[in-house]
Amino acid sequence: MKQKAVDPKTRILETATRLFYTQGYHATGINQIIQEAGVARASLYTHYQSKEELCIAFLNFRHVYWFKCFREFIGAVTDPEQQLMTAFDFLISMNDKEDFRGCAFMNILSEISPADTTLYTIIQHHKQNLRDTLASILPHHTQLLKDHIYLLFESAMLESHLYRNQWPVLQAKKMLKTLL
Amino acid sequence: MKQKAVDPKTRILETATRLFYTQGYHATGINQIIQEAGVARASLYTHYQSKEELCIAFLNFRHVYWFKCFREFIGAVTDPEQQLMTAFDFLISMNDKEDFRGCAFMNILSEISPADTTLYTIIQHHKQNLRDTLASILPHHTQLLKDHIYLLFESAMLESHLYRNQWPVLQAKKMLKTLL
DNA sequence: TAAAACAGACTGATCGGTCTGTTTTATTTT
DNA sequence: AAAATAAAACAGACCGATCAGTCTGTTTTA
Known part of the structure; x- marks a missing residue:
């Protein structure tokens, strides 16, 4: 061991x-x-210091790791619209790699209450970061479209966890195509 | 007590x-x-018999309760497109009522592994049921559009839990309007 | 008068966390 | 290079609390 x-x-x-x-x-x-x-x-x-401290370290570690992988993955292409498509391919590769375990942050969120302000804030910041990152790919589009892509991205990740299947990501990609 | x-x-x-x-x-x-x-x-x-049995009973109870509330809420209107809009209003009312605690099924999902087949199956069935229910409102539209609405509905529920705010639902409603 | 619900002791295991003392590792001084 | 020393990691006992679950016997309800 x-x-x-x-x-x-x-x-x-x-x-x-x-x-x-x-x-x-x-x-x-x-x-x-x-x-x-x-x-x-x-x-x-x-x-x-404590188990909770370790959880904080875990979330911070995971945050850095996830974004590093994400940026590397989508950095392979340059065209903005193609980069968004690749973002969803990233979900597919992560599902394969991590056996459909979903989002580490949303999983922890399910276990805590808003009273756990430290953990809650870390999770919110991570997601806000993702939201900003996705939005920055299409800076000149409407806020509604940016939010739309973000919501599809999130549900693609969470629903593929639920069904242990890539179909939500694959469908989300098709939806994205209709939006761009 | x-x-x-x-x-x-x-x-x-x-x-x-x-x-x-x-x-x-x-x-x-x-x-x-x-x-x-x-x-x-x-x-x-x-x-x-056991704590897990109680959890099963909880999920089944919640399943019945949630769909009863849902059907009652959206049954107030008859026009299909208006019914879908009302479905998102239902999320808003539940967020208010239950203090943004999100989806009971997705929360349990985060705590278990695929090896817990009984719980996993109950959760999947609940969501498949929701998926079918939403799809049945617009029976003559494409599968892609049905899935699209379902994914938006799901992320509206989960993201409002995360942010403890109604904005994901309100934005999702606007997105829905662009799709219909 | 029988069934149901009650209080609460009890099991062995595990929880998160502290503490003692030994061994290993790395650095510094000769 | 060898010896001295300081720091880090080690094993594991120990703490009070709680875990899920069982069992005994009393009280309440039907």
């Missing part, structure tokens, strides 16, 4: 990322994390 | 429904349910 190639802090974060994402936050215990990370109990609490 | 007007089994289900929906499945313990339902521990396990 131990992969001593990387340092303990990284192993903890990567393990927590995988488990929080695939099992959920409350369904994942500290014991499982330290066990699968091959790390001492005390080491986890040296690097992260 | 006890509202002995209804029988224990109903109190358990209604309490579990409220707690699972507002706090999530794994974050809600049996102790809290029996306490807030004002019911004996043994009574819960006479009516429901």
